Amino acid sequence: MSTRIVVFDMDGTLVQARAAAWEVFQDTAREFELPIRSAEEFFGLFDDSFLASLDAVCADPELAARVRDHFMTALRERYTPKLIPGMSDVIKRLAPHYALAVMSSNAMQAIRRTLDAAGVASCFAHVFAADLELSKHDQLTRLASDPSYGNVRRCSDSYVESGQTLTGEDVVLVTDTVGDVKEAVAAGVGAIGVSWGMHSGERLIAAGAGFVARWPQELIAELLPAGSCRPGGCGCESGSCHTTGSCTIPDPVMNTAPGGPRSTDQVIAAASVRFSRRLTPAGQAPLPPVPRRDHRRDRGGYDPALRAAISRISPQ
Secondary structure, rough: OOOOEEEEEEEEEEEEOOOHHHHHHHHHHOOOOOOOOHHHHHHHHOOOOOOHHHHHOOOOHHHHHHHHHHHHHHHHHHHOEHHHHHHHHHHHHHOOOOOOEEEOOOHHHHHHHHHHHOOHHOOOEEEEOOOOOOHHHHHHHHHOOOOHHOOOOOOOOOOOOOOOOOOOEEEEEOOOHHHHHHHHHHHOEEEEEEOOOOOHHHHHHHHHHOOEEOOOOHHHHHOOOOOOEEEEEEEEOOOOOOOOOOOOOOOOOOOOOOOOOOOOOHHHHHHHHHHHHHHOOOOOOOOOOOOOOOOOOOOOOOHHHHHHHHHHHOOO
8 A cells, every 4th residue: 555645534533423423413403303313313324425314314405405504503613522542642643654634524613623622733734524525535536636635744834745646546544434435435545444433343344444443553553564754743753753773864964975864863973073063173173973861871960971072162
């Protein structure tokens, strides 16, 4: 799988939605006397596209439009579910490596409020909401055909441009519903199911999902199987990663030496040499590289070599 864009369904996949969504929808069902009187009947609408199923229940197009408007208004005003436990970490681990998007049958205002409350809104490059376009199939098809959607946001508001073309193989939808999996398959993109939402893993696989995650962290193992590290994103804010081996920093200024990119330790050592040369008077030998502090053996103060180096550059 050559995935470059990971699209998350929101309700049931990113957030705990079953009780919250049913609570909001009950007002709409009562207002229009819809034949949906239980949570099970409501959840059954997600076997196919939720909004298409809702239109079918209403039968009359004018009534269907009024029902959608009423439900969307309620979602905008009072729908703010919590993230699935552990999903915040998943988002922040994936953001340095993929363009992340949200695609939902929910309202844009509700999506933004929910993601802002969870502190992950700026990790997503794009959001596709039902009050802008109803069909996830059409949204996925357009996304897979436009290279600009491959631009990433590494948990900041700025975009990092990719400049590469996209195909359906570059896109995967992560979802908890059979209806979404069917739309992904129809659009020619990949589908990953999650077992903690609306539908069982067996049903998601039968609908066409290539994999079903049992825990949120399993998404990281599936999408980053080598535990790859890309400094500069939210997974590497401190310059080091929770992966085997040391990071390399793909910076053209710091990596112009023969032999390709260097490790973090090598870059720090090189920077130390350049810094000492700027502080060394003409005619004197430059200072040796300043070693990194070893916190495991130097709990009582600075490393002796570092103390000596500091004394040489500090005014007497």
